Amino acid sequence: MPRVVDHEARRRELAEAAWRAIVKYGLDGTTTRLIAKESGYSNGVLAHYFESKDEILLEALRISHDGIDKRIRAAVEDKIGLDALRTFCIEVLPVAEQPVRETHLEMSMWSRALVNDELRSVQRSESSRWRRLMERLIIDAQRSGELAEMPPRTIAVLLSAVIDGLSIYALLYPDRFGKAELIEFLDDFFDTVKAGGVEPVTKTLAASADGARPRTGSRRRK
Amino acid sequence: MPRVVDHEARRRELAEAAWRAIVKYGLDGTTTRLIAKESGYSNGVLAHYFESKDEILLEALRISHDGIDKRIRAAVEDKIGLDALRTFCIEVLPVAEQPVRETHLEMSMWSRALVNDELRSVQRSESSRWRRLMERLIIDAQRSGELAEMPPRTIAVLLSAVIDGLSIYALLYPDRFGKAELIEFLDDFFDTVKAGGVEPVTKTLAASADGARPRTGSRRRK
Amino acid sequence: MPRVVDHEARRRELAEAAWRAIVKYGLDGTTTRLIAKESGYSNGVLAHYFESKDEILLEALRISHDGIDKRIRAAVEDKIGLDALRTFCIEVLPVAEQPVRETHLEMSMWSRALVNDELRSVQRSESSRWRRLMERLIIDAQRSGELAEMPPRTIAVLLSAVIDGLSIYALLYPDRFGKAELIEFLDDFFDTVKAGGVEPVTKTLAASADGARPRTGSRRRK
Amino acid sequence: MPRVVDHEARRRELAEAAWRAIVKYGLDGTTTRLIAKESGYSNGVLAHYFESKDEILLEALRISHDGIDKRIRAAVEDKIGLDALRTFCIEVLPVAEQPVRETHLEMSMWSRALVNDELRSVQRSESSRWRRLMERLIIDAQRSGELAEMPPRTIAVLLSAVIDGLSIYALLYPDRFGKAELIEFLDDFFDTVKAGGVEPVTKTLAASADGARPRTGSRRRK
DNA sequence: CATGAATGAGTGTTCATTCAT
DNA sequence: TATGAATGAACACTCATTCAT
Numbered sequence: 029m030p031r032v033v034d035h036e037a038r039r040r041e042l043a044e045a046a047w048r049a050i051v052k053y054g055l056d057g058t059t060t061r062l063i064a065k066e067s068g069y070s071n072g073v074l075a076h077y078f079e080s081k082d083e084i085l086l087e088a089l090r091i092s093h094d095g096i097d098k099r100i101r102a103a104v105e106d107k108i109g110l111d112a113l114r115t116f117c118i119e120v121l122p123v124a125e126q127p128v129r130e131t132h133l134e135m136s137m138w139s140r141a142l143v144n145d146e147l148r149s150v151q152r153s154e155s156s157r158w159r160r161l162m163e164r165l166i167i168d169a170q171r172s173g174e175l176a177e178m179p180p181r182t183i184a185v186l187l188s189a190v191i192d193g194l195s196i197y198a199l200l201y202p203d204r205f206g207k208a209e210l211i212e213f214l215d216d217f218f219d220t221v222k223a224g225g226v227e228p229v230t231k232t233l234a235a236s237a238d239g240a241r242p243r244t245g246s247r248r249r250k
Numbered sequence: 251m252p253r254v255v256d257h258e259a260r261r262r263e264l265a266e267a268a269w270r271a272i273v274k275y276g277l278d279g280t281t282t283r284l285i286a287k288e289s290g291y292s293n294g295v296l297a298h299y300f301e302s303k304d305e306i307l308l309e310a311l312r313i314s315h316d317g318i319d320k321r322i323r324a325a326v327e328d329k330i331g332l333d334a335l336r337t338f339c340i341e342v343l344p345v346a347e348q349p350v351r352e353t354h355l356e357m358s359m360w361s362r363a364l365v366n367d368e369l370r371s372v373q374r375s376e377s378s379r380w381r382r383l384m385e386r387l388i389i390d391a392q393r394s395g396e397l398a399e400m401p402p403r404t405i406a407v408l409l410s411a412v413i414d415g416l417s418i419y420a421l422l423y424p425d426r427f428g429k430a431e432l433i434e435f436l437d438d439f440f441d442t443v444k445a446g447g448v449e450p451v452t453k454t455l456a457a458s459a460d461g462a463r464p465r466t467g468s469r470r471r472k
Numbered sequence: 473m474p475r476v477v478d479h480e481a482r483r484r485e486l487a488e489a490a491w492r493a494i495v496k497y498g499l500d501g502t503t504t505r506l507i508a509k510e511s512g513y514s515n516g517v518l519a520h521y522f523e524s525k526d527e528i529l530l531e532a533l534r535i536s537h538d539g540i541d542k543r544i545r546a547a548v549e550d551k552i553g554l555d556a557l558r559t560f561c562i563e564v565l566p567v568a569e570q571p572v573r574e575t576h577l578e579m580s581m582w583s584r585a586l587v588n589d590e591l592r593s594v595q596r597s598e599s600s601r602w603r604r605l606m607e608r609l610i611i612d613a614q615r616s617g618e619l620a621e622m623p624p625r626t627i628a629v630l631l632s633a634v635i636d637g638l639s640i641y642a643l644l645y646p647d648r649f650g651k652a653e654l655i656e657f658l659d660d661f662f663d664t665v666k667a668g669g670v671e672p673v674t675k676t677l678a679a680s681a682d683g684a685r686p687r688t689g690s691r692r693r694k
Numbered sequence: 695m696p697r698v699v700d701h702e703a704r705r706r707e708l709a710e711a712a713w714r715a716i717v718k719y720g721l722d723g724t725t726t727r728l729i730a731k732e733s734g735y736s737n738g739v740l741a742h743y744f745e746s747k748d749e750i751l752l753e754a755l756r757i758s759h760d761g762i763d764k765r766i767r768a769a770v771e772d773k774i775g776l777d778a779l780r781t782f783c784i785e786v787l788p789v790a791e792q793p794v795r796e797t798h799l800e801m802s803m804w805s806r807a808l809v810n811d812e813l814r815s816v817q818r819s820e821s822s823r824w825r826r827l828m829e830r831l832i833i834d835a836q837r838s839g840e841l842a843e844m845p846p847r848t849i850a851v852l853l854s855a856v857i858d859g860l861s862i863y864a865l866l867y868p869d870r871f872g873k874a875e876l877i878e879f880l881d882d883f884f885d886t887v888k889a890g891g892v893e894p895v896t897k898t899l900a901a902s903a904d905g906a907r908p909r910t911g912s913r914r915r916k
Numbered sequence: 917c918a919t920g921a922a923t924g925a926g927t928g929t930t931c932a933t934t935c936a937t
Numbered sequence: 938t939a940t941g942a943a944t945g946a947a948c949a950c951t952c953a954t955t956c957a958t
Contacts, residue, residue, distance in 0.1 A: 033921060054365035056278070060949055070923045072951085081949060132364060139361035141422055142354060143276030152423055182438045185419075189435070192418055193411025200363055201374050213411070216404045220442035260938095282932055292940045294935085303932060482917095498809030500722070504953055514919045516956085525953060576808060583805035585866055586798060587720035596867050626882045629863075633879070636862055637855025644807055645818050657855070660848045664886035699942060726928055736944045738931085747928060 039077045042067050043087035050088070051129050055136040060084075086150060089137060092130045093154045096120065100158075104165070110174035110218070113165040113187075117214055120158075120191055122198045123207040131195045159184050176221050183221055190217050261299045264289050265309035272310070273351050277358040282306075308372060311359060314352045315376045318342065322380075326387070332396035332440070335387040335409075339436055342380075342413055344420045345429040353417045381406050398443050405443055412439045483521045486511050487531035494532070495573050499580040504528075530594060533581060536574045537598045540564065544602075548609070554618035554662070557609040557631075561658055564602075564635055566642045567651040575639045603628050620665050627665055634661045705743045708733050709753035716754070717795050721802040726750075752816060755803060758796045759820045762786065766824075770831070776840035776884070779831040783857055783880055786824075788864045789873040797861045825850050842887050849887055856883045 045067030049058040052066075060081050064071040078084045096119075103119045104112045122128040134151075141148040162184045169175040175183065194213055197205040205213075267289030271280040274288075282303050286293035300306045318341075325341045326334045344350040356373075363370040384406045391397040397405065416435055419427040489511030493502040496510075504525050508515035522528045540563075547563045548556045566572040578595075585592040606628040613619040619627065638657055641649040649657075711733030715724040718732075726747050730737035744750045762785075769785045770778045788794040800817075807814040828850040835841040841849065860879055863871040871879075 038921090055361050057365065059947080061947095071949095072923055072925095073921075075950070075952090076921065135364060136361045138418065138422070139277055139358045142357060143279065148422055155419075155423070176442070178438065178442075182435065185416075185435055186412060186439050186442070189412045189415025189419070190408060191411075192415040193413070194407075196360065196414055197377075197407075197411070200360070200370055201377070213404065213407055216400065217408050220398070220400075220408070281930080293932095294940050294942090295938080297933075297935090298938065499805055501809065503951080515953095516919050516921090517917085519954070519956090520917065579808060580805045582862065582866070583721050583802045586801060587723065592866055599863075599867070620886070622882065622885075626879065629860075629879055630856060630883050630886075633856045633859025633863070634852060635855075636859040637857070638851075640804065640858055641821075641851075641855070644804070644814055645821070657848065657851055660844065661852050664842075664844075664852070704942090725926080727926095737929095738944050738946090739942075741929070741931090742942065 035077070039087065040091060042069070042074060042077055043084055043091050046084045047088040047092065047129065047133055050085075050136050051132045055085075055140070082146075085137075086147065089133060089147075089150060092133050095126070096130055097157075099126070100161070108168060109172040110169040110222075113162070113169050113175075114214070114218065116162065116165060117187065117191055118211060120195075121210050121214065122195050123210055128199065131199055135196065135199060155188075159188055162187060170223075173223050176223050178221065186221070187217065190214070257299070261309060262313060264291070264296060264299055265306055265313050268306045269310040269314065269351070269355055272307075272358050273354045277307075277362070304366075304368075307359070308369065311355060311369075311372060314355050315372075317348070318352055319379075321348070322383070326383075330390060331394040332391040332444075335384070335391050335397075336436070336440065338384065338387055339409065339413055340433060342417075343432050343436065344417050345432055350421070353421055357418065357421060377410075381410055384409060395445050398445050400443065408443070409439065412436070479521070483531060484535060486513070486518060486521055487528055487535050490528045491532040491536065491573070491577055494529075494580050495576045499529075499584070526588075526590075529581070530591065533577060533591075533594060536577050537594075539570070540574055541601075543570070544605070548605075552612060553616040554613040554666075557606070557613050557619075558658070558662065560606065560609060561631065561635055562655060564639075565654050565658065566639050567654055572643070575643055579640065579643060599632075603632055606631060617667050620667050622665065630665070631661065634658070701743070705753065706757060708735070708740060708743055709750055709757050712750045713754040713758065713795065713799055716751075716802050717798045721751075721806070748812075751803070752813065755799060755813075755816060758799050761792070762796055763823075765792070766827070770827075774834060775838040776835040776888075779828070779835050779841075779853075780880070780884065782828065782831060783853065784877060786857055786861075787876050787880065788861050789876055794865065797865055801862065801865060821854075825854055828853060839889050842889050844887065852887070853883065856880070 042063065046058065046063045049062050049066045053062060060074055061071045063084060064074060067073070074081075074084065078087065100116055100119050103115050107115050120127060122131040137147060137151065141151050159181075163180045166175060166180040166183050166187075170177060170180065191214070194205065194210050198210055264285065268280065268285045271284050271288045275284060282296055283293045285306060286296060289295075296303075296306065300309065322338055322341050325337050329337050342349060344353040359369060359373065363373050381403075385402045388397060388402040388405050388409075392399060392402065413436070416427065416432050420432055486507065490502065490507045493506050493510045497506060504518055505515045507528060508518060511517075518525075518528065522531070544560055544563050547559050551559050564571060566575040581591060581595065585595050603625075607624045610619060610624040610627050610631075614621060614624065635658070638649065638654050642654055708729065712724065712729045715728050715732045719728060726740055727737045729747075729750060730740060733739070740747075740750065744753065766782055766785050769781050773781050786793060788797040803813060803817065807817050825847075829846045832841060832846040832849050832853075836843060836846065857880070860871065860876050864876055
């Protein structure tokens with residue numbers, strides 16, 4: 029009887045060690061030996077589970093994507109309309125430890141994706157997947173009159189771009205873009221695409237329409 | 251008299267070769283030998299002008315930033331209000347060869363900046379500089395009633411984020427985010443932060459105020 | 473009672489797998505994993521039957537030698553004189569699949585034998601064994617007047633050398649040294665050592681100068 | 695002014711170090727680090743002069759072949775007939791230090807050549823070259839009546855085979871095949887192909903049955 | 917006995933850096 | 938100053954071997 033090892037679990041274990049190493053030391057600083065060390069196994073073990081270093085990194089990316097996916101779907105499940113959309117975004121923004129790690133991994137890969145076709149196509153397919161989910165939520169929010177009547181794809185692209193942009197700032201300049209600020213900026217963006225727009229004039233009615241939501245567009249700064 | 255060599259010019263020449271190499275082969279594929287080859291000099295020459303490879307890369311980044319700066323200022327100079335702001339954005343978006351190269355370089359550096367303090371601080375200072383310029387233009391546009399009365403910093407951050415996000419998409423998925431689409435999405439964003447908001451139907455008068463602007467909210471979708 | 477496994481049979485099975493691997497992938501390309509795969513067993517099984525990889529290779533060589541031995545003896549059994557000698561040679565020359573495999577294995581080992589005492593001594597003992605058998609057959613052929621009266625060892629060494637040389641050519645340059653050519657060249661060699669020699673007619677006197685002694689001390693000049 | 699190095703000379707120096715390493719430690723034991731050490735340089739130098747280890751080994755082989763070629767031609771230059779042919783053979787046989795090293799290298803390569811097309815083709819072309827030279831010398835010797843009238847190619851192939859076979863024995867079993875023995879066996883072979891053959895006197899009729907043609911097509915094959 | 921996971925030294929190769937010319 | 942040869946540590950990957958199951 030052979031030593032019993034769950035091959036898939038071990039693969040995952042190693043890929044997660046790779047992910048940790050990337051977050052700690054950067055993608056360039058992540059050598060196969062370091063991945064092995066991080067995993068607690070010897071360097072030779074990698075060969076049993078992966079064809080190459082690139083394959084490990086891709087697997088780490090897949091695991092990250094799967095995790096994001098599951099978390100998003102669970103978070104959004106019992107929500108509807110703009111609330112669901114906002115929840116989606118907050119799950120993706122690097123405001124908690126896990127999405128910070130996910131964003132770190134993703135950004136690390138962008139540099140390589142620029143010159144690596146396979147990597148780029150993996151990122152593209154995930155990117156599309158999320159934008160589709162986003163569009164569905166946007167359409168819902170529009171139906172309930174919570175979002176302006178722009179084309180859903182337009183809102184989805186802008187929202188994605190805002191999220192990606194903010195994510196970069198959060199990771200590169202964490203002192204300037206903290207958890208609270210990120211969410212505020214997200215909400216600022218939502219304000220601009222809400223039905224009724226940003227523009228109050230007298231602000232009273234529009235603001236009161238916010239209802240449950242804790243914040244108003246004018247809340248911040250004089 | 252010793253041979254006169256313009257030290258700064260040579261430095262720049264080498265750093266630009268590094269930049270070209272990064273765009274061609276990726277940051278990982280950019281070895282010092284490749285930089286030397288790209289520059290037309292021998293590999294040994296690098297040591298005369300730079301302490302290390304990292305310094306070359308930093309210099310390339312500085313040169314890129316300087317170029318962006320000059321181009322932006324020249325483009326914006328004789329414009330005012332929203333027009334100036336929009337021009338600024340279009341100069342930065344990767345819609346022409348030069349900004350594509352700049353974005354490529356910038357993205358390549360992000361991965362390293364995550365774990366490299368010096369690199370990160372260089373990027374941070376440039377990032378701040380542009381946001382300040384942006385804020386000035388935003389304030390101008392608000393004064394002329396072209397932009398909604400959100401806090402300028404808020405608009406600046408969101409606009410920056412949109413631009414960075416769209417830039418990423420343009421470089422990673424050029425087939426889906428071509429030159430025209432980028433500008434359309436930029437304008438879509440402007441629509442959301444314009445005085446009067448995105449809202450049509452009952453907003454006919456406000457919309458008609460758009461007047462001079464070449465595009466309408468309904469322009470897309472066949 | 474413990475499970476009964478024919479230890480020797482399994483050893484042989486594994487060594488033959490090694491042999492096949494060597495012929496397919498070369499000695500350098502033959503890893504222990506490849507041997508295991510070729511055998512149909514797991515890589516770990518090798519340790520139960522061999523102390524080391526070297527031992528497997530030695531066993532493969534022994535098996536090859538044993539096979540050659542048996543085949544030769546069977547082929548020669550009911551033959552006599554030059555016919556027996558020629559049969560011996562043809563069994564050894566790489567003209568059929570099996571001797572090709574044997575020659576391949578042998579040649580693969582030469583490189584290592586040059587710096588590996590144990591391997592060399594295995595090859596030496598086999599080499600001697602065959603030369604002794606050859607000498608016996610040569611003496612027979614001489615007795616029946618089919619071979620010239622050179623010292624049997626001389627003929628044996630030359631014949632061995634011719635066979636080994638031709639074998640190399642056959643394996644390295646199979647398009648130039650096909651099955652038929654090999655045997656022709658062998659027979660050409662036999663012609664030269666046959667009683668009567670290659671030589672005709674008018675050379676009687678010159679030949680007679682050679683005298684009764686099969687070879688003269690003056691033949692070689694210093 | 696750059697450091698002046700004769701690139702070709704350094705290449706040769708390194709290839710010769712590789713050759714020495716192969717003779718000392720075997721082809722398998724010859725790592726690039728060992729080659730570097732043997733050369734007296736650091737391991738990194740190899741990359742300046744060779745694309746890969748294989749290229750170093752091929753260069754070593756080429757150098758060996760060139761050396762053999764020059765030595766042979768010089769030795770044969772002022773000789774004629776059988777004397778020239780014999781000189782040729784003695785230059786090639788591993789009876790002096792240099793041909794021993796050449797033979798060692800050659801044998802080491804055989805194993806790889808079996809599964810390496812490029813290596814095999816290099817060996818083949820050299821092999822052919824020498825056989826052609828050999829044939830020319832054989833024809834000369836036949837014209838002067840010193841060699842039997844067999845087809846020159848036949849003699850060349852047999853002689854080559856004898857030399858290669860003897861060379862193997864000399865390297866693998868140096869105690870049994872010393873310098874003197876090798877030359878004796880070579881001369882024994884020459885005896886068999888000399889005009890007049892090995893055989894005297896009483897065999898005239900049998901010999902004459904062979905007819906004018908040195909060998910008959912029907913002699914072989916039953 | 918058989919398995920295959922695990923090991924870790926070793927491989928060929930790369931590359932930023934140094935430095936004699 | 939410019940060259941390119943030289944360095945040696947580091948890299949991803951390989952593989953004979955060990956060993957728990």
